[in-house]
Structures are given as C-alpha cells and as structure tokens.
Amino acid sequence: MDHQNVTLSLPKEILRRAKHIAIERGTSLSGLLSHLLEELTRQEDAYCLAKRDHLAELEKYDLGTGGNAGWSRGDLHERQR
Numbered sequence: 001m002d003h004q005n006v007t008l009s010l011p012k013e014i015l016r017r018a019k020h021i022a023i024e025r026g027t028s029l030s031g032l033l034s035h036l037l038e039e040l041t042r043q044e045d046a047y048c049l050a051k052r053d054h055l056a057e058l059e060k061y062d063l064g065t066g067g068n069a070g071w072s073r074g075d076l077h078e079r080q081r
Contacts, residue, residue, distance in 0.1 A: 010018075022032040
C-alpha cells in the first residue's frame with residue numbers, strides 16, 4: 001500500500017497522551033493513527049453495507065401506505081386514550 005505524508009494540527013495534551021499510548025503498544029504515533037483510521041474505515045464500510053442490506057430488506061414489505069402515513073402524531077395519541 002502506498003503511503004502519503006500528512007500534516008496534522010492536534011492539541012498538545014492529546015498529542016502527548018497519544019504518544020504515550022503508542023509507546024505502550026510498541027508502535028509509532030504514525031502506526032497508531034494508521035491502525036485507528038483503518039479500523040474506522042472498516043467499521044464505516046460494514047455499517048454502510050448493513051444499512052444497504054436492511055433497506056433492501058424493507059423494500060420487500062408492503063405496509064399498504066404507499067409510503068405515506070395517513071395519520072398524524074396527534075391522531076395516534078388520541079387513539080391511545
């Protein structure tokens with residue numbers, strides 16, 4: 001995988017703590033950030049895939065409304081009384 005350098009501006013305290021975490025994990029700050037960003041992108045991809053699949057599954061059901069609710073929120077509260 002090709003790499004590209006980036007410049008970040010981070011609060012000093014966060015940078016200091018992140019460097020300590022990287023040392024504790026036996027990696028560099030760059031390695032730590034790379035790992036975290038890889039995990040974030042993996043999670044986002046999984047979420048998008050699951051969302052797409054769930055929306056496709058919902059398309060299979062016809063609730064008889066044609067996509068439009070024939071009631072208001074107030075109507076629903078009236079029916080509960």
